[in-house]
Amino acid sequence: MAVSQRALEATGLPRPARFARVREWWEQEHVFGYALIVPALALIVGLVAYPFGMAIYFSLSDYWVGSPGSFVGLQNFRDIVGNEMFQQTVYNSFVFSIIAVVFKTVLGVWLAMLLFRDFRFKRLIRGAVLLPWVIPTALSVLAWGWMFDSLYSVVNWTAIHLGLINPPGPNWLGMTSYAMTAVIAVNVWRGLPFFAIIVLAGLVSIPREYYEAAEVDGAGSWGRFRNVTLPLLKPVLAVVILFSTIFTFSDFNIVQVLTRGGPINTTHLFATLAYQIGLTGGNLGQGAAVSLFLFPMLAAIVFIQLRYIRRE
């Protein structure tokens, strides 16, 4: 077969007309366009949309690992909403996300302004600043776990030697009043570079003339920041804050490695609680119900993005 095909080409005879027709069909813009998008769409439908549907189905059934359950309506939701551990998780998630995002925004803008100046070793310093964002989070968080060790914490050692606290210092990950602070600090550490680098790009795009005009009008550095920088950064800030809110709200790695939701559930977030109930506990129905609480936040942010931001 292959030989005869080659012989056909060698003799210069025209290829079969059917082949030309297929080629003509294939070359149409819409046919080619659909063909190229099909693999991506298949992936999205099969491994994102379908599992999402399954999550909804799980949440309405008493599905346990290894035993497909029956439909139970909203029972799972009723159970978890009445559960103290879940109520604590809702509270934690908001405290964690709001404080972490505020800190990342403020420090991120500040850091971006510092990086925006002309200075030596610019590339080196920017590279260093971005590092926490690039290194595997689970591993760097492991290092933070050691830094917050109950006995040999380097954080406490430093604070004690600077005279800031009395020995032995707090047990960061083991005490309810400190664990959330530790988890937020690590999230800020991990997310700050993302804010700083994106805001920096926003700063670069602000035309210099605006600053010069403000300076002519007698604006001081605070005035320039308030009246020029901040308003022009607004679109960039909006995108970063929305993005970061989704991924802070749905964070898993930091809490899972650092505290597993403890002590006494004071650091549980939706994702870690869903993992504990759905996989460690095997109650997939209830776990799925917990993780679906991430959805309203996601939907709201997607809506804002599509409605107001992508239009620009």
Add this chain to the structure above:
Amino acid sequence: MNVGVRSRGSRIRSALFGYANLIPFMAFALFPFYYMLITSLKKDAELYSLKSVPFLIQTGVITDHYRYLFFKTDFLTWVKNSLIISVVATAVSLVIAILAGYSLARLRYRGVGMFGTAVFITYLVPPTLLFLPLSQVVVWLGISDTIWSLIVTYPTFLVPFSTWLLMGYFRTIPREVEECALVDGASRMQTLVRIVLPMAIPGIVCVTLFGFTLTWNEFTYALTFISQTANKTAVVGVTADLIRGDIYYWGSLMAGAVVASLPIVVIYVWFLDYYVSGLTAGAVKG
């Protein structure tokens, strides 16, 4: 015009102020890595002594923790698994994303806007929303507890992100170049492969780098879908399997963290500018 011209003294003062402010940020960003490294080189006696200074190595550098890691644990297997998973998942996602990105950025047909929105929405879906049902999907596919469970699921977050990034690059290529090729009798696929792709190489490098980084670093799925030690990834292996019983052996844990981060550090140092530009393309989750 005197605007913007300041005295030498005030310029120097402002520069010093800038550096002084950067120092705490740099210390905050880098200290955990420094601490990781020195912990991995310290003797246990020094690590667990309240009298030692934690910032220094006072009783000599040792390599025991690394030797333990390489010869007494499955660490090398985990690294091999991570490499296979990252390379295959990134390559597959890259191909799918090039096709989809080109289609969405360049071709006109009914529904193209809707598909673009679908990709964008998928790109915002956090993995933690779907890990429970996906853990069942991989069971049904018969690939649960194998590295295939990750190779198959990682494209769910890589493809939307890569497509989004590549669309931006494809849009910057002038249409005329493609039209010329089509007029000259090239097929659409030839135009894509021979004309468009070479012009989008920075985008492809960027997507490859991010793809490799995101898959290498991934934790949620890797922790959830795989329980056999021999099939774990480097990140999960170090985080979960180096803890014996309930005891944290910090020396070997930090040695594992250092070595498992190393491939990413090397690529990062080499391609720093791509990371920065990929990030600022506004396309990356943070």
